[in-house]
Amino acid sequence: MAADSVEREILIEASPEVVWGVITEPEQISRWFSDEADFEDRVGADGTLTWKPGGRGGAKELDNRVPIRVVEAEPFRRFSFRWNHPQGTGPDETNSALVEFSLSEEATGTRLRVIESGIDAVTHDEQSQTRYVEEHEHGWGKHFGELRDYVASKPHGATR
Amino acid sequence: MTTAVAADDALWAAVADPTRRRVLDELLERGEATTTTLARGLPVTRQAVAKHLVVLDRVGLVTGQRSGREVRYVVRPERLDEAAEAIARVAAQWDRRLARIKRLAESVQAETKTAL
Numbered sequence: 001m002a003a004d005s006v007e008r009e010i011l012i013e014a015s016p017e018v019v020w021g022v023i024t025e026p027e028q029i030s031r032w033f034s035d036e037a038d039f040e041d042r043v044g045a046d047g048t049l050t051w052k053p054g055g056r057g058g059a060k061e062l063d064n065r066v067p068i069r070v071v072e073a074e075p076f077r078r079f080s081f082r083w084n085h086p087q088g089t090g091p092d093e094t095n096s097a098l099v100e101f102s103l104s105e106e107a108t109g110t111r112l113r114v115i116e117s118g119i120d121a122v123t124h125d126e127q128s129q130t131r132y133v134e135e136h137e138h139g140w141g142k143h144f145g146e147l148r149d150y151v152a153s154k155p156h157g158a159t160r
Numbered sequence: 161m162t163t164a165v166a167a168d169d170a171l172w173a174a175v176a177d178p179t180r181r182r183v184l185d186e187l188l189e190r191g192e193a194t195t196t197t198l199a200r201g202l203p204v205t206r207q208a209v210a211k212h213l214v215v216l217d218r219v220g221l222v223t224g225q226r227s228g229r230e231v232r233y234v235v236r237p238e239r240l241d242e243a244a245e246a247i248a249r250v251a252a253q254w255d256r257r258l259a260r261i262k263r264l265a266e267s268v269q270a271e272t273k274t275a276l
Contacts (some may be wrong), residue, residue: 008255023261112262
């Protein structure tokens with residue numbers, strides 16, 4: 001697993017078919033993710049996730065619209081998409097994060113695992129770079145990768 | 161220079177302990193917490209959590225502020241790389257989303273069973 005990724009999982013007492021519906025149908029997505037979702041669950045489809053003022057993303061003046069492109073859609077097993085690339089551009093490894101859901105059936109339901117990677121590509125800003133340089137000069141810089149690895153490797157069982 | 165190296169060694173000794181990393185994780189997710197609230201979410205005693213917090217405080221990863229009889233701890237963000245913070249935030253966001261997905265899917269499943 002790359003350093004700039006997180007992996008979380010949860011056991012759900014429902015069939016993979018039901019879980020698949022919740023994570024891929026736009027009307028369901030608006031109940032756990034963005035306030036509005038507009039895309040099709042087919043590979044290559046471009047769409048938009050929208051957070052409304054006062055909605056789940058907190059109070060903001062304007063709609064926060066985030067592009068999304070479906071990368072993989074294998075019903076009841078795998079669903080992945082890239083998101084957070086600049087409006088009007090195609091997503092790739094350098095300008096977007098990749099979210100990968102995998103579903104596996106278990107005796108009591110479905111284990112849903114999510115990995116988000118490429119977070120570095122969408123969190124770099126001037127402030128963090130300035131801070132990096134400052135802290136590097138104070139002797140902390142060489143360990144940033146290790147510290148980040150440790151944060152990224154948090155135990156998966158911590159899901160609450 | 162020697163001081164900086166010594167400080168680094170102390171930092172890595174501090175986070176080398178898995179339980180201490182759990183304490184740090186808990187604190188990162190909660191934002192601010194007392195020893196008692198942290199101990200509630202961890203499989204160790206309050207006394208053990210208190211000792212770990214002292215070590216983390218000594219290397220500057222956390223800082224405590226007295227509030228009545230308890231000390232409220234926060235992670236010192238200047239000690240954590242911006243990216244590490246972002247990672248932790250993303251992880252906490254996914255935990256919340258997965259919990260919502262679970263709730264939704266389980267209620268859909270329950271309705272399906274009732275209908276049969």
